[in-house]
Amino acid sequence: MSSRSADPLTLEVVELIGTVVARYHEEYEHAAAQHSLTGAQARVLNVLALEPMPMRRIARTLRCEPSNVTGIVDRLEARGLVERRPDPSDRRVKLAAPTDEGRATAGRLRDALDFAREPLAGLSVAERTLLRDLLRRMLGEPGA
Amino acid sequence: MSSRSADPLTLEVVELIGTVVARYHEEYEHAAAQHSLTGAQARVLNVLALEPMPMRRIARTLRCEPSNVTGIVDRLEARGLVERRPDPSDRRVKLAAPTDEGRATAGRLRDALDFAREPLAGLSVAERTLLRDLLRRMLGEPGA
DNA sequence: TATTGTTATACTCTATAACTATA
């Protein structure tokens, strides 16, 4: 069970991916902080910018407990970035939706995520296509 | 400043990287939880398994405040995975080092990180080499 | 009865500032 992958090439790729993950996180937190948001708040705002949804579904999307979402949406709502609306078809449900300002913030947030964009500019279209296909296969995605 | 990268290919690669990051984190937290460790505790244990070091340097390595490290090492020490030793050359310094059990746990932890290893097994050596070079260039590393 | 969202609780991580013991 131990030291299963002595292969140096594979280990290097694993380490490179670790570096990508670390850098991605730094950039994400930094971009969020520039708007005085925490990472968790930025993630919730981002999923809501794509599509308003019930509290419960936010939790499933972010893979956390529903009780956490209550607090995060509370803080976003207190800052006027998100609002809670009733669901006409089920009075138990509350739909969380971004305000206009919330949508604007989400947009600026995404623009700030230069991490993958700028480095990618150094790769040719053929190379980016190659990278896309390799990542797809690594993730076991359809079309790989 | 807005919507700088309309290029669909680049956007897809960015999204794939986001997926890699999310999956990597899940696997990491899961592996840590299997040993009743938090992600932060697992990260500290891992860097110490490579090389014992002063508290201050752990903080620099993990890019957090030194005061945080105190608590994390406290908890690792309470569980017998890490110990604090005096530094003979400077009595202000405390060197954090893994115990035998800490080293063993770190080893098992790394084995559990199948994320990048198993999917990578589906790629040929040539493809892994290609992926390595693309990631290197993306990260602006030497040898790219 | 089951589900949605919330509250209450407890723990960890995080940064800031102040403290101590060394240097």
Add this chain to the structure above:
DNA sequence: TATAGTTATAGAGTATAACAATA
């Protein structure tokens, strides 16, 4: 005076369990 580590404090995220309203 400067540095290493710690403590005190406060805010945020997290999971668990219990709760009210609704289905």
